[in-house]
Each structure stands twice: as structure tokens, then as C-alpha cells.
Amino acid sequence: MHxxxxxxxxxxxxxxxxxxxxxxxxxxxxxxxxxxxxxxDRYIADAxxxxxxxxxxNINFLFIDAQPELERARSYSALQNGQLLxxxxxxxxxxxxxxxxxxxxxxxxxxxxxxxxxxQTLAALQDYDRDAVYYQPQVTAAKLVSRSDDRFHVLLxxxxxxxxxxxxxxxxxxxxxxxxxxxxxxxxHSTHISEVENAGSPRERIIAPGADHGFLWRLYSYWRFYxxxxxxxIQCNAVSLTRDVPAGLGWLVGSFIQKIxxxxxxxTLAATRQALLQKFRNAPPNYPVKGEPK
Numbered sequence: 130m131h132x133x134x135x136x137x138x139x140x141x142x143x144x145x146x147x148x149x150x151x152x153x154x155x156x157x158x159x160x161x162x163x164x165x166x167x168x169x170d171r172y173i174a175d176a177x178x179x180x181x182x183x184x185x186x187n188i189n190f191l192f193i194d195a196q197p198e199l200e201r202a203r204s205y206s207a208l209q210n211g212q213l214l215x216x217x218x219x220x221x222x223x224x225x226x227x228x229x230x231x232x233x234x235x236x237x238x239x240x241x242x243x244x245x246x247x248x249q250t251l252a253a254l255q256d257y258d259r260d261a262v263y264y265q266p267q268v269t270a271a272k273l274v275s276r277s278d279d280r281f282h283v284l285l286x287x288x289x290x291x292x293x294x295x296x297x298x299x300x301x302x303x304x305x306x307x308x309x310x311x312x313x314x315x316x317x318h319s320t321h322i323s324e325v326e327n328a329g330s331p332r333e334r335i336i337a338p339g340a341d342h343g344f345l346w347r348l349y350s351y352w353r354f355y356x357x358x359x360x361x362x363i364q365c366n367a368v369s370l371t372r373d374v375p376a377g378l379g380w381l382v383g384s385f386i387q388k389i390x391x392x393x394x395x396x397t398l399a400a401t402r403q404a405l406l407q408k409f410r411n412a413p414p415n416y417p418v419k420g421e422p423k
Contacts, residue, residue, distance in 0.1 A: 343372030
């Protein structure tokens with residue numbers, strides 16, 4: 130076969146693969162099994178117990194505080210230089226292996242926002258009606274449904290694209306706590322998640338639970354805010370539950386299911402930093418947030 134024919138065949142194969150990615154729908158999921166939900170609830174109970182213990186004792190407020198002294202100093206320096214630090218929890222697969230058909234994702238990331246105060250940071254993050262501005266294009270609609278003191282009920286429409294595009298209508302209960310003048314925390318629990326088909330078109334419809342693709346069953350997040358060094362350190366721990374990668378469809382949805390939790394957390398922290406910098410006029414638009422140190 131001539132070189133031109135080889136190139137043509139390779140290009141034709143690539144076009145076919147891309148076409149299949151857009152026309153072949155991922156298989157439906159039956160929804161999380163009772164064993165899956167029990168395992169997730171047990172994991173969350175232990176994680177939240179540790180979360181509150183650390184807050185009460187004021188130990189390891191940021192995950193980098195548990196590092197050896199020299200490594201911890203390097204991590205704080207990296208954050209102050211605009212880097213984003215992220216790590217995956219090791220215990221989610223060791224202590225809580227996911228039941229058949231599901232995956233548990235647990236990632237934590239930190240950024241530092243210079244020249245802002247804790248009060249400014251909390252006020253901006255609690256302005257949930259602006260989430261579709263702060264976090265576009267991943268958040269396409271946002272609404273604060275209700276607020277009672279430091280408790281919020283929020284609706285978000287999420288959009289994620291990684292080979293396939295998924296749109297989800299999600300609801301959350303969010304609770305904030307002021308710990309002292311320089312420390313605060315919040316926790317967010319998803320209370321409802323629905324997949325949206327043909328979003329934004331006349332054929333838009335909500336897919337019934339158990340008939341969707343299982344891209345996201347639960348999303349809980351735990352935030353910590355620490356004012357120091359002329360700014361605010363923001364840490365977010367995101368724990369999510371999804372379906373497992375279906376047999377034979379790893380090429381289509383495997384990347385989405387396995388990579389999106391980490392990518393989404395990176396985006397959320399970077400967008401939070403960017404929104405605060407722009408809101409308080411400390412940086413030009415599209416101020417870069419670097420990756421973690423190599």
C-alpha cells in the first residue's frame with residue numbers, strides 16, 4: 130500500500146471513530162444498587178467524622194499541613210506563586226472498594242487567592258445566582274432557591290464535555306460555619322441529580338432516575354477557607370459517586386467517568402480563584418492558574 134493510501138485509510142478510520150463517538154449512545158445504567166449506596170454512605174460518614182474532628186482540633190486544616198516541614202514549606206510557596214495543588218484520596222479504593230457497577234471518586238485541591246479577605250471570599254461564593262458567570266461553561270444556569278442564616282438551597286445546571294456531552298440538573302444543601310476570624314468551612318450535599326436529554330432544544334426532557342447513564346449519582350463537597358499570608362487559601366474536597374465504565378464502552382465513556390471528577394475540581398478551584406481576583410481587581414481577565422509542581 131502506498132503512503133498516500135495508508136494516510137487515507139488512517140484518516141478514514143479516525144473519522145469513523147469520531148463519528149461513532151457522537152452517534153453511539155452510551156448504555157443506560159440501572160442506578161446505584163442498595164449495596165453501592167450503603168458503601169457510599171459509610172464512606173461519607175467516616176470522612177465527615179474526620180472532617181469535623183480536624184476542624185474542632187484545628188489540625189491539618191489544609192491537607193498540606195500534614196506534610197513534612199520542608200515539603201509543607203514548598204507547598205505553601207507553590208500556592209503563593211499561583212499553583213494549584215491536587216491529590217487523590219488513597220483510602221477510597223483501599224478501605225472502601227467500590228461495589229460492582231460503581232466508582233467512588235475522592236479528590237482534594239487547594240489554591241491561594243492574594244489580596245482578598247475571608248469575608249470577601251465567603252460573600253462571593255455565597256452569591257450563588259452568579260455561579261453561571263463564575264463557572265461557565267461548566268455551570269450553565271444557577272439559582273439560589275432559599276437561604277436560612279448560613280444554610281443555602283441551590284439549583285445548578287451542569288454541563289461536561291469529554292467525547293460525550295452530559296447535562297445535569299442538580300440540587301444542593303450547603304452549610305457554612307465560621308470557626309474563628311481567619312478560618313471557615315462549608316459542606317455541600319447533592320439532594321437531587323437528573324440527567325437532561327437534548328438540553329436547550331424544543332425536545333429537552335429530564336431522564337427518569339434509573340433510566341439515565343449514571344454519569345453522576347452523588348456529589349458531596351467540603352470546603353475550607355484560611356485567611357493568612359495576605360490572602361485566602363481555599364481547599365475543596367469533592368467526593369462523587371458514578372457508574373463504573375461499561376464493558377466494551379471504555380473508549381467512549383471511560384475518559385468521561387474516570388477523568389471528569391479530577392478535571393472538574395481543577396476547573397472549580399481555578400475558576401473560583403479567577404472570579405475572586407477579577408471581582409476585587411487584582412488580576413487581568415484569564416489570569417493563569419498553574420498546575421501542581423512537577
